[in-house]
Amino acid sequence: MRHLARALAVLLAAGFTAAASAQAPADFPKQPIRTVVTFPPGGSADAVVRMLVPRLNEKLGQQVIVDNRPGAGGNIGLSIVAKAPPDGYTLGVGAAGALSANSSLYEKMPFDPLKDFKPVSMLAAIPFVIIGNPSVAAKTQKDLIALAKSQPGKLSIAHGGNGTAMHLSAALFSQMADVKLVEVPYKGSGPAALDVLAGNVPLAVVDLPSALQHIKAGKLVAYAVTSPQRLPQLPDVPTVSEAGLGGYDSTGWFGVVAPAGTPQAIVNRLNAEITGALNDEHIKASMRNLGVEPAPTKPEEFEAYIRAETQKWAKVIRTANIKIEQ
Structure with a gap:
């Protein structure tokens, strides 16, 4: 009985620990959050992030600061994020290039997209x-x-x-x-x-x-x-797949990542607020006016998508013998 009681106590303690770790610290965030955007001001990715900022400021209770760091196909900005402390206070906004294709395009990379980041949520798809x-x-x-x-x-x-x-x-x-x-x-x-x-x-x-x-x-x-579905702006234009190349899918995208090691509870909190903003009807309409489609995802969905995209584009790049001179 003593052994059983001790085992139950261990299980209960583990349960309480898991429940606690599933929630972000009560004081998070307690300082501004720096968001490194790997595009210059004025582009669609920058515009989308700035659309989300007012709502995120309100929901998080802290200021989200946009730091534009373009260059090298997104590698410059995301290298900053990869080296940042994994505490939720430095995030990166990267696109399909830096987060999936660049590892095949560049001979040397300043980070490993699959190991050095923790995906938070995709933001938008760009057909x-x-x-x-x-x-x-x-x-x-x-x-x-x-x-x-x-x-x-x-x-x-x-x-x-x-x-x-x-x-x-x-x-x-x-x-x-x-x-x-x-x-x-x-x-x-x-x-x-x-x-x-x-x-x-x-x-x-x-x-x-x-x-x-x-x-x-x-x-x-x-x-x-090039997207898997027709676009509402061009309802009479078929997809590449529909028009004869079955299975073709090439959609641009960008999303939010945190440094590897960021606690899952913090990632989940950030994901909840970001996806909540992306599901706001006013924000969705504004994004579609830019020609981008809101794409809120769970962290694990975004991670799986990045892995799948990395494999797909590695094959295309290898076959086409595409390389970027550094």
């Missing part, structure tokens, strides 16, 4: 659209693939820069369609869309805000969207 100048002799994706097969290495496709999600989207399209397109890097989605509009390059993979008004005006042809 892309494959566009063309109306002068291109193809009106559908099927036509486009047939045209590319008839002219291997002749058609050019612009994207938002080497190593970006748009670049990888173009590479994945070429691989799945078994076509050879000349990939042309631009300094961002906007310039790429404008050059297609001007007829300087026939095709491009760009984000939705860069092309939407021109598509609706009939000045650009939208062949397909």
Whole structure:
């Protein structure tokens, strides 16, 4: 009986410890939270974070400070987060590049995306659209693939820069369609869309805000969207998968991570407040006006997604022999 009583006491103590560890410390946060955004001010990721800040300030009772640290495909900003104390007071906002693809694109990385961070929540998904100048002799994706097969290495496709999600989207399209397109890097989605509009390059993979008004005006042809579902802004434009390349999925995204070792209870508290903000109807509408889709996730869901994306893009990058010079 004494042994049984002692065992029960141990089990009860463990239960109380687990319950306590499931809750963030009562005084968290007790100081401002620095959020390192790996993009410059004015971009969609920066805009989304700043949309969330007022609500987070209110719910957390402390100021969330935005610290923009762009460069090296997000590696500069996230290297700061990886080295920060794991106490919940330094967070990072990184995208698909730095958190999944860069480990295959760069010969040397300042951190290990799968080991040096604790995912908190995805913030947003960014669908892309494959566009063309109306002068291109193809009106559908099927036509486009047939045209590319008839002219291997002749058609050019612009994207938002080497190593970006748009670049990888173009590479994945070429691989799945078994076509050879000349990939042309631009300094961002906007310039790429404008050059297609001007007829300087026939095709491009760009984000939705860069092309939407021109598509609706009939000045650009939208062949397909790269996301798994159609977009409410372009309900008549099929997905790449629907249009013939079954299983194609290339969606840009960005989300919040904390340094590895951050207590799960703190991660859970941050996740609850971030996802609560992302589910706010006013914030959702504002994000969709930017051309991004709110994507609140649980920490374990975000972690699994990062791992899956890392494996997928490693294969695409290896096949396309894409490397970023450092």
